[in-house]
Amino acid sequence: MGQDSYKVVEGGSVTTPKGFRAGGLHCGLKKTTRHDLGAIVCEVPAAAAGVYTTNIFQAAPLKVTRESIGSGGALRAVLVNSGNANACTGEQGEADAYEMRSRFAEAIGVSADHVAVASTGVIGENLKMDKVRAGIDGLPGKLDGGLVGAEDFCQAILTTDLVQKMVCVELELDGERVSVAGAAKGSGMIHPNMATMLGFVTTDAKIGSDALQTLLRQATDLTFNMITVDGDTSTNDMLVAMASGLAGNRELTPEHENWAAFAAALRYVCEVLAKAIARDGEGATKLVEVRVRGAQSDESAQAIAKTVIGSSLVKSAVFGADANWGRIIAAVGRAGQPVDPATVDIRIGDIVTLEQSRPVPFDEDAALEYLKGDTVVIRVDLNMAGGEATAWGCDLTYDYVRINAAYRT
Amino acid sequence: MGQDSYKVVEGGSVTTPKGFRAGGLHCGLKKTTRHDLGAIVCEVPAAAAGVYTTNIFQAAPLKVTRESIGSGGALRAVLVNSGNANACTGEQGEADAYEMRSRFAEAIGVSADHVAVASTGVIGENLKMDKVRAGIDGLPGKLDGGLVGAEDFCQAILTTDLVQKMVCVELELDGERVSVAGAAKGSGMIHPNMATMLGFVTTDAKIGSDALQTLLRQATDLTFNMITVDGDTSTNDMLVAMASGLAGNRELTPEHENWAAFAAALRYVCEVLAKAIARDGEGATKLVEVRVRGAQSDESAQAIAKTVIGSSLVKSAVFGADANWGRIIAAVGRAGQPVDPATVDIRIGDIVTLEQSRPVPFDEDAALEYLKGDTVVIRVDLNMAGGEATAWGCDLTYDYVRINAAYRT
Structure with missing residues (x-):
């Protein structure tokens, strides 16, 4: 419905x-x-x-x-x-x-x-x-x-x-x-x-x-x-x-x-x-949404989406408004799920950064502008089958460290 | 030998x-x-x-x-x-x-x-x-x-x-x-x-x-x-x-x-x-060593040691010189390994903080002093069997975020 x-x-x-x-x-x-x-x-x-x-x-x-x-x-x-x-x-x-x-x-x-x-x-x-x-x-x-x-x-x-x-x-x-x-x-x-x-x-x-x-x-x-x-x-x-x-x-x-x-x-x-x-995660400045599709199954897409959203490197890059697709694909590749290393597309917002696993030149200024927003959507298409999932997280910031390093007094 | x-x-x-x-x-x-x-x-x-x-x-x-x-x-x-x-x-x-x-x-x-x-x-x-x-x-x-x-x-x-x-x-x-x-x-x-x-x-x-x-x-x-x-x-x-x-x-x-x-x-x-x-991990100020023993098997001990060493909360606490054993036991408990919730000992350096899963009052000043050092050893004893393992990592610091948030220019 x-x-x-x-x-x-x-x-x-x-x-x-x-x-x-x-x-x-x-x-x-x-x-x-x-x-x-x-x-x-x-x-x-x-x-x-x-x-x-x-x-x-x-x-x-x-x-x-x-x-x-x-x-x-x-x-x-x-x-x-x-x-x-x-x-x-x-x-x-x-x-x-x-x-x-x-x-x-x-x-x-x-x-x-x-x-x-x-x-x-x-x-x-x-x-x-x-x-x-x-x-x-x-x-x-x-x-x-x-x-x-x-x-x-x-x-x-x-x-x-x-x-x-x-x-x-x-x-x-x-x-x-x-x-x-x-x-x-x-x-x-x-x-x-x-x-x-x-x-x-x-x-x-x-x-x-x-x-x-x-x-x-x-x-x-x-x-x-x-x-x-x-x-x-x-x-x-x-x-x-x-x-x-x-x-x-x-x-x-x-x-x-x-x-x-x-x-x-x-x-x-x-x-x-x-x-x-x-979005209100400790120290977070933005909501990050990772949408995976084209996976072998929904469960497989879930595992990949969670690995990407959980990557400290991806989270730091989002905080820094860095369109660092290399960290995204590295997270996809270590999720322990079936992935064809030759067929992955990655978009940050609407900006295509990787197509069929090959880098696509993109407008860095536009990416920077997009990543400065308060919501960042990362799309990964494995182009294998029909499995899909969405995961949510936040960026990793100085404040996360400050909040969690504070001595218990 | x-x-x-x-x-x-x-x-x-x-x-x-x-x-x-x-x-x-x-x-x-x-x-x-x-x-x-x-x-x-x-x-x-x-x-x-x-x-x-x-x-x-x-x-x-x-x-x-x-x-x-x-x-x-x-x-x-x-x-x-x-x-x-x-x-x-x-x-x-x-x-x-x-x-x-x-x-x-x-x-x-x-x-x-x-x-x-x-x-x-x-x-x-x-x-x-x-x-x-x-x-x-x-x-x-x-x-x-x-x-x-x-x-x-x-x-x-x-x-x-x-x-x-x-x-x-x-x-x-x-x-x-x-x-x-x-x-x-x-x-x-x-x-x-x-x-x-x-x-x-x-x-x-x-x-x-x-x-x-x-x-x-x-x-x-x-x-x-x-x-x-x-x-x-x-x-x-x-x-x-x-x-x-x-x-x-x-x-x-x-x-x-x-x-x-x-x-x-x-x-x-x-x-x-x-x-x-x-020890030379990005932004690290100290080496953290996690020793697990008393586990069901060496493999089980390895999984637990890696979960503890990988916990952002534990890493932040070490950076902040905070003897936060609660984060350690939480990591032990989510490692997906056999753990008896009633028999866990945790020591930070030589300081006993948890015995048989119950908090032990400890000298916070001594713990702070120890955690300020450049090497921190966390010991977890599950008191179940003979499996053991050691894992190494580093603390999570402002510099980690700074290094990894830097825009690629």
Whole structure:
């Protein structure tokens, strides 16, 4: 159905879908006065799905959230703190994550296994639970069904992200207006820490937990799993989706005639958030998009796109506005994928730099001008088969080094 | 036999093993007046072996060198230019590489298939063959069997490396003194280019081409293949070994009682060069060594060590003298290897920061002091089995970004 099946809701947020309220406050985990504890709450049990980091060292909240979603596929709320990742914190860390869950469940009057928890921030330090408890007790009073609540929530999940990231789209299903919205935080560093991606999707569509899980996984593979800031995978990455079912559509299943339309809307929400995370990568000055086509398969194109977007040399060249196609082809060649070394085309923006693997003279001034922009698109065509993929990342800058070299004080 | 079987020759070089001369000159491929064309020549056909980049886009000289070594396992010379990688240069590039080979073979009076060629520098531009031809014609007059010739050669293979890299060891085989020496260039950038590793090993040991190939591959896997500057693999990486056989030892085979001793000497030469390349990585201020033990297998330990050494977050933290073990364990956890999340120890220098996966309070001042040094050793013990490996790299600095963001002018 394509993009016509949904449209962006200006000013929409995670509270736009029916049934959701959100909020945030400062409980004292961050040294600044920015919010550091937030929640999204649904007035009914929402069908829920989650995807989690593949890192072997998974933080305590991931275990707890998996349990909640696993116990019946429904959530009433997700509670998030920033300023402390509750990772590598042992048994105390697990106990703290469970306590966050049960205390917030009690505060809003739902059962504990209807609450998911997420954390981001410093790792290896136990949570200051006195502050967390006080925050949890105050949070229900801050919940709001409008943009204020959503923005408070968005602020509460940020670490050193520079901008809040949210999006909302709507589409019609069975004559009913259905909204799909999302909020995310990206790769910010807070002492001593790593990049953490947290994403939250709300929708009022009626859809079962398993179906939602299927669509969330598909969308993630094509969006959040196609971005890279520095190749590191956090202990805390988590994406949770909640569907209130209050829109009034018939339940979405693969047989529903609008299944693909809803999938496209969900994917779009995830893509907007993923690109926002890439653009706001640590120290980034621009969004870089790598489109690969003509590959042996989509998976092969994905691997190549991710290798190019992850190359420190390509990222540095983009920062320097250098149309350095040599680094692009070198990355293509080391991706471990089938590539015909004689048939590769490379374009930077619309500028052809390599055709059938041979350099093409190009206008360096035009390339420089293009690369100075805030979005850079690199196209690689392998001219072999029909596989294609798109990946997103950012440039590698002095500020990346400055941010990450900072001593933890 | 260990390190006792060989000793370092102070002032030794690729011309120390019997039969070798070397030299270099400026032919005009580099804009500076530094040498950009060099050669090592052996007075007899030397048993030869080579290992090459795994990048799909292999530069023309690699094809030619493979042919030379493949045609009979012997070399009389290797000719190297810097300033131009002769990569992505199509049929003209191949013709140029063949012409370099045949012209130099004629200049020194040997057959063309006894000559290897290597190039490093800008990619996608054809060689200025008029300059190369004049250089080749003048090179035989510059060859010298002492340190001067070796240093001229070392200078000729550098791009933006800051220091020359050479080493020589000697050991006794069958009562004869045998030397093993090497020279290398590392990860320097020259406009518009990528990191290229070139290595050249000379020895006067008597050893067949196949045996030398076996030992060179083994040594490479534990040394050159265990370093990373930025994770990018060049189109031009090449390591060539030549054994003149003039030392007078009985031919080295796996049955020779000193086979292991010679292997250790060769590995040491490769390790010294590999570490020198890592320490001289673009923008690097220190050498970082990651030692992993207790892994399921050596291969598993290698994968983990390379993931840690390649992490931009770990590299930035080392630059900032930040004892950020959280980034180390996160890298361990995403290496895709068997890891027990409950049994990991991490030491930075001698400072224990994590024991059985739990944070250990440590003296931050002592850690800061240690991390300010010019060599940083990170030890990871998985406490699972006996697999171990060591990898080398460098820190990620402002200068890395500066060097690689520079516009190609």
